[in-house]
Amino acid sequence: MFTYTRLAVAALLLVLVVLAGCDDRGRNVPSRPDFVEWEVDPTNRVFSDSTTPVTSPMEPELLFQIRNDIAVLEMETYIPPEAFTEPVPTLVLLAPEGGGDTYYLEHGLLQIVEEMTATGEIQPMLIVMVGNDPTFDGYFYGNSYAAGFYDRVLGDKMIEKLSFLFPSFIADPAKIGIGGIGQGAYGAFRAAIQNPNTYGSISAVDGPLDFDGANGSGGFVPYMQQVVTLQGLTPANFRTAFDSVATDEPTKLFIGGSLAFSPHDTLLYYTLNLLGDIGEPVTKNITQRFQRLSDTTTLINTIIGPDDDNMHFHLPFDGTGNPYTPIWNLWLANDLERLHDNASVSQPLTGVNIWIANSRQAKLNFGDQTASWIETLRDDGYAPEVYNYSGYEGYPATNGKVVYDLIREMLKFHSESFGD
Amino acid sequence: MESRMGILRRLAVTALVLLLVSSSVLASGFEVTGLGTKARAMGGAFRAIADDWTAAYYNPAGQAFIYDNLVGANVGFLHYRNELTSDYRYGGVYESGVVNDETLYNKHEILSNPAAGIILQTPYWGGMSVGFSMYQPFDNNIEWTLYQMPLAYNDSLYNDLPLDQYYSNLDVVAFQVTLAKRFSEDRLAVGLGLQLLRADLAFNNVTFRANPADAPFSDRPRDRIVQFSQNDGYGWGFGLTAGMMYQVNEKLSIALTGSLPFDITVDGDTYQMFYMPYDATLNSRTLGSIDNIWVNGALHTMHPEFETTIKLPSSVGFGLSYDVTEKLTIALDASYTMWSKYEGLEFVYSNWDPTGLAADPSVVDFFETDLTYPQDWNAAGKVALGASYDWKDYLTLLCGVSGDQSADRDPSGFTPQLVDTGDKWGFNIGAIVTFQQWEIGFATSYIHYPDIDINQMQDLNNDGLFDNFPGEYKAETFETIFSFNYRF
Numbered sequence: 052m053f054t055y056t057r058l059a060v061a062a063l064l065l066v067l068v069v070l071a072g073c074d075d076r077g078r079n080v081p082s083r084p085d086f087v088e089w090e091v092d093p094t095n096r097v098f099s100d101s102t103t104p105v106t107s108p109m110e111p112e113l114l115f116q117i118r119n120d121i122a123v124l125e126m127e128t129y130i131p132p133e134a135f136t137e138p139v140p141t142l143v144l145l146a147p148e149g150g151g152d153t154y155y156l157e158h159g160l161l162q163i164v165e166e167m168t169a170t171g172e173i174q175p176m177l178i179v180m181v182g183n184d185p186t187f188d189g190y191f192y193g194n195s196y197a198a199g200f201y202d203r204v205l206g207d208k209m210i211e212k213l214s215f216l217f218p219s220f221i222a223d224p225a226k227i228g229i230g231g232i233g234q235g236a237y238g239a240f241r242a243a244i245q246n247p248n249t250y251g252s253i254s255a256v257d258g259p260l261d262f263d264g265a266n267g268s269g270g271f272v273p274y275m276q277q278v279v280t281l282q283g284l285t286p287a288n289f290r291t292a293f294d295s296v297a298t299d300e301p302t303k304l305f306i307g308g309s310l311a312f313s314p315h316d317t318l319l320y321y322t323l324n325l326l327g328d329i330g331e332p333v334t335k336n337i338t339q340r341f342q343r344l345s346d347t348t349t350l351i352n353t354i355i356g357p358d359d360d361n362m363h364f365h366l367p368f369d370g371t372g373n374p375y376t377p378i379w380n381l382w383l384a385n386d387l388e389r390l391h392d393n394a395s396v397s398q399p400l401t402g403v404n405i406w407i408a409n410s411r412q413a414k415l416n417f418g419d420q421t422a423s424w425i426e427t428l429r430d431d432g433y434a435p436e437v438y439n440y441s442g443y444e445g446y447p448a449t450n451g452k453v454v455y456d457l458i459r460e461m462l463k464f465h466s467e468s469f470g471d
Numbered sequence: 472m473e474s475r476m477g478i479l480r481r482l483a484v485t486a487l488v489l490l491l492v493s494s495s496v497l498a499s500g501f502e503v504t505g506l507g508t509k510a511r512a513m514g515g516a517f518r519a520i521a522d523d524w525t526a527a528y529y530n531p532a533g534q535a536f537i538y539d540n541l542v543g544a545n546v547g548f549l550h551y552r553n554e555l556t557s558d559y560r561y562g563g564v565y566e567s568g569v570v571n572d573e574t575l576y577n578k579h580e581i582l583s584n585p586a587a588g589i590i591l592q593t594p595y596w597g598g599m600s601v602g603f604s605m606y607q608p609f610d611n612n613i614e615w616t617l618y619q620m621p622l623a624y625n626d627s628l629y630n631d632l633p634l635d636q637y638y639s640n641l642d643v644v645a646f647q648v649t650l651a652k653r654f655s656e657d658r659l660a661v662g663l664g665l666q667l668l669r670a671d672l673a674f675n676n677v678t679f680r681a682n683p684a685d686a687p688f689s690d691r692p693r694d695r696i697v698q699f700s701q702n703d704g705y706g707w708g709f710g711l712t713a714g715m716m717y718q719v720n721e722k723l724s725i726a727l728t729g730s731l732p733f734d735i736t737v738d739g740d741t742y743q744m745f746y747m748p749y750d751a752t753l754n755s756r757t758l759g760s761i762d763n764i765w766v767n768g769a770l771h772t773m774h775p776e777f778e779t780t781i782k783l784p785s786s787v788g789f790g791l792s793y794d795v796t797e798k799l800t801i802a803l804d805a806s807y808t809m810w811s812k813y814e815g816l817e818f819v820y821s822n823w824d825p826t827g828l829a830a831d832p833s834v835v836d837f838f839e840t841d842l843t844y845p846q847d848w849n850a851a852g853k854v855a856l857g858a859s860y861d862w863k864d865y866l867t868l869l870c871g872v873s874g875d876q877s878a879d880r881d882p883s884g885f886t887p888q889l890v891d892t893g894d895k896w897g898f899n900i901g902a903i904v905t906f907q908q909w910e911i912g913f914a915t916s917y918i919h920y921p922d923i924d925i926n927q928m929q930d931l932n933n934d935g936l937f938d939n940f941p942g943e944y945k946a947e948t949f950e951t952i953f954s955f956n957y958r959f
Contacts, residue, residue, distance in 0.1 A: 073550050073951075076576050076579060156752055157690075157752050158687070159622075159692060162623035163623060165622075442562065443562025443563075444562065444930070445935060446681075446694055450690075451686065451687070452690050452694065453690075454690060455623060456691060
């Protein structure tokens with residue numbers, strides 16, 4: 052009898068083992084968030100300022116900006132639902148070279164910010180996306196008639212505009228951040244340096260942050276020779292053979308930069324199509340000399356599209372491909388280090404949280420320039436948070452290829468900087 | 472008595488050594504764990520016993536020593552309990568849409584594996600034993616849902632992918648005629664099995680294809696185009712299996728076996744579904760241009776045909792059995808399977824119908840691409856030790872352990888569709904109740920797999936596709952077998 056009892060117990064245990072081995076563990080699909088609640092509807096989330104030019108011209112700052120007849124700041128704004136009922140912080144994002152005001156949207160910002168806000172990773176924020184110029188890849192958010200006077204555009208004018216457009220905007224530097232990629236990174240630092248106490252946080256991803264590099268011969272310098280070689284320029288034909296409609300990045304970079312840092316002109320004859328109340332274009336003929344450089348070695352005055360024929364500029368290098376000191380110095384005067392040292396206040400970035408993403412795979416020596424700028428900041432007593440990144444096998448992190456991923460990091464950084 | 476105990480000790484020591492060795496030197500892959508209650512309960516140590524219809528699988532020679540006619544069948548119920556915590560990030564950093572850092576299970580399913588055979592002892596050809604059987608020598612069946620499309624990739628198709636994203640169902644069924652005959656005063660038997668093999672293959676995969684477009688169309692998250700590949704087909708082939716069994720004395724038998732399945736070409740239908748990225752701005756900007764295809768968010772479904780070859784491995788085996796007492800028999804098996812022959816699956820597609828695609832050759836070339844899932848496997852061994860005890864006239868108790876070496880020892884091509892995490896241990900028990908001419912059997916087994924962490928993406932064949940699937944894998948298998956044999 053005892054034997055049979057043991058057998059029965061053994062059999063029962065066997066049955067339990069079998070049942071345990073066959074039980075359903077349940078979840079075998081990913082736990083999907085309920086996207087329906089926050090599925091992106093751009094029409095309710097994105098406000099395009101460029102669609103309302105009447106209210107948005109940036110005059111006089113952009114009045115003479117090349118190829119911007121209506122002097123409008125191309126700008127898209129992400130408005131979180133919360134912004135309709137409560138004040139929210141603001142992040143200004145500057146597009147890189149060649150990027151328009153939809154650059155960040157093209158890289159998933161809308162979906163990322165909706166997801167991160169819904170999951171609590173970031174707090175709701177207005178995100179203002181400022182476009183760069185698509186023709187010459189941009190003007191470094193510099194300061195000239197041809198490029199536009201961004202030092203003011205991204206300073207008090209921006210604060211004024213946002214206050215006007217969005218009741219939820221908080222005009223408190225701690226609640227305003229600025230960031231960018233490439234030239235946008237330069238623009239972000241420049242704006243914060245030139246407008247102390249305007250921005251409480253800066254995020255920057257590899258850009259032209261040190262024009263001549265750590266040793267004075269890096270940065271853009273090697274690209275001068277590259278442009279000369281690429282275009283077959285010589286000292287003899289330099290001014291006549293330079294092709295200002297070339298599409299290679301270094302050439303466009305030098306044209307855009309020259310329009311911002313070393314413009315020639317001068318005698319402007321400009322047609323402004325202002326859509327006034329009557330909807331008719333208004334032509335303004337302006338005959339005023341704003342700035343003139345006497346140098347003729349590097350003056351390029353035969354090209355650029357017919358509409359812009361009066362916007363001449365000086366390249367920072369000569370026909371040998373070497374820096375041309377008188378003009379190169381004008382560029383270097385706009386280098387961040389120099390701007391910082393010559394700012395209206397000492398240590399203009401004091402109290403500003405700084406996050407910088409750096410990759411040695413970035414194009415145009417931006418990675419090296421950024422690394423050099425990081426060191427400069429540290430030497431000046433700042434403590435930037437550095438985020439190193441690279442691509443992956445077969446996919447180097449050049450030309451903004453991983454912006455989608457960096458946006459997440461930028462948003463997290465600014466959200467934390469905004470505080471509660 | 473002393474002599475018997477001495478043999479027993481030596482056998483036990485030999486078995487222990489072989490089991491220990493097995494963890495480092497020794498059939499895995501997608502070979503079945505075995506057939507039949509008795510054989511499975513003894514851990515597979517059955518080559519030198521082979522006294523029921525499953526001799527067709529373990530050792531065809533064994534059926535020559537079955538002096539009755541016999542018909543039998545069994546069905547195994549399997550549950551693959553696997554876990555995967557994915558770490559599928561490009562460069563270890565960049566999210567792909569695969570759900571990472573969340574432990575997911577393979578689809579809950581109790582799989583059945585039926586098999587049957589008949590053995591007839593004929594008076595012809597000097598007492599030839601003839602058998603016919605149907606069983607699965609190779610089997611794999613697993614299904615996972617692991618991918619969720621990022622919203623920024625396509626916020627209208629993100630939830631459209633089917634659940635059977637990573638799926639493999641391979642059934643190789645052998646229809647086998649077995650001939651066996653005794654020689655040498657009935658101490659030696661040889662057997663030969665001629666197999667007609669039918670392979671059914673269903674294989675799904677989510678493949679992340681490198682986007683050939685320029686920036687910004689190929690900027691993340693559009694860097695890789697999501698292609699859901701669904702393949703379903705079958706093919707026929709042949710195989711041979713042979714064995715020898717020699718009864719050294721009344722107590723000791725030894726056996727040698729070999730198996731040689733030939734390659735099977737499988738063809739069938741496929742659905743290739745390309746989930747294209749969507750970006751509202753880029754889409755409106757590129758309307759009418761070739762570039763639009765990379766940002767318009769369309770779902771392109773194509774229905775080509777496929778062909779692939781399954782390279783099945785040959786194997787050799789050795790076994791011995793010893794009747795320790797009239798009631799107790801122990802058996803030891805070792806086998807070696809040439810898994811190095813298996814190189815994965817290469818799907819060659821034809822008859823594409825790229826309707827709706829731009830006629831640009833670069834675009835068409837992208838879509839009409841063959842897909843390869845390479846594996847770099849090694850030959851693998853298996854040892855098994857089992858015991859059978861006739862506790863009562865009507866009741867036989869069985870147990871066994873097995874050590875099973877992984878074929879995927881260099882897991883550079885490790886994927887969720889074939890979870891072979893490492894060297895495995897099997898623990899088995901069972902019983903057979905005999906009632907007149909009937910034998911009713913029950914066995915259950917547990918197979919323990921080691922955990923494995925695959926932490927780096929690999930492109931084994933340099934085709935630009937990552938061939939493995941990083942993550943932390945855990946696995947175990949439960950199997951319960953019911954059987955009957957009827958002797959007449």
